[in-house]
Amino acid sequence: xxxxxxxxxALPEQSGVSxxxxxxxxxxxxxxxxxxxxxxxxxxxxxxxxxxxPLNVGDExxxxxxxxxxxxxxxxxxxxxxxxxxxxxxxxxxxxMPASAVPAYGAPxxxxxxMPDLSPEPNDDLPF
Numbered sequence: 001x002x003x004x005x006x007x008x009x010a011l012p013e014q015s016g017v018s019x020x021x022x023x024x025x026x027x028x029x030x031x032x033x034x035x036x037x038x039x040x041x042x043x044x045x046x047x048x049x050x051x052x053x054p055l056n057v058g059d060e061x062x063x064x065x066x067x068x069x070x071x072x073x074x075x076x077x078x079x080x081x082x083x084x085x086x087x088x089x090x091x092x093x094x095x096x097m098p099a100s101a102v103p104a105y106g107a108p109x110x111x112x113x114x115m116p117d118l119s120p121e122p123n124d125d126l127p128f
Contacts, residue, residue, distance in 0.1 A: 001067065003041055004088055005031040007059045013050060025050050029082075031063060043080040053085040062086045 008030050015025035027050040031041045043065055045053055055061065064084035069076055 002062055002064050003031065003033060004062045005033040005038075005041065005060075007055050007057050007061065008032045008040070010055060010057055027055075029055055031061070041080060043082045045082045045085075049082065053082070055085065060088045062088050 011028040013025055013027050015023065017023055024047065026044050026046045028042065028044050031043065033039045033041065041063075043063060045055075062085070063082050064086075065080050065082045067078060067080055069078045071077075
């Protein structure tokens, strides 16, 4: 699965040693989507991916991820594990136009098309 958005939170790296004696590390992030109603997505980069994809707050990315759910003591927990991160250009403006193509407020725009002649016909007897 994939999602695009902006990194709004980068938590510190965590590391440790597993019961089997293997070293591990992970980085956790929160991404905010660019939808009409933005969603926040908490995800983890685990192991070598934590170093392979150094992310900073404000980075625009496309995240490829897997969703995994597991049960512990009768409760279910879901995690989003990132496996690929790609940089993305700034999000498109509403209407599908790139943000750079949308004129700034008050900026001159293309001249408007002439208005058609809507004057009443001389034989028009409608009351409105």
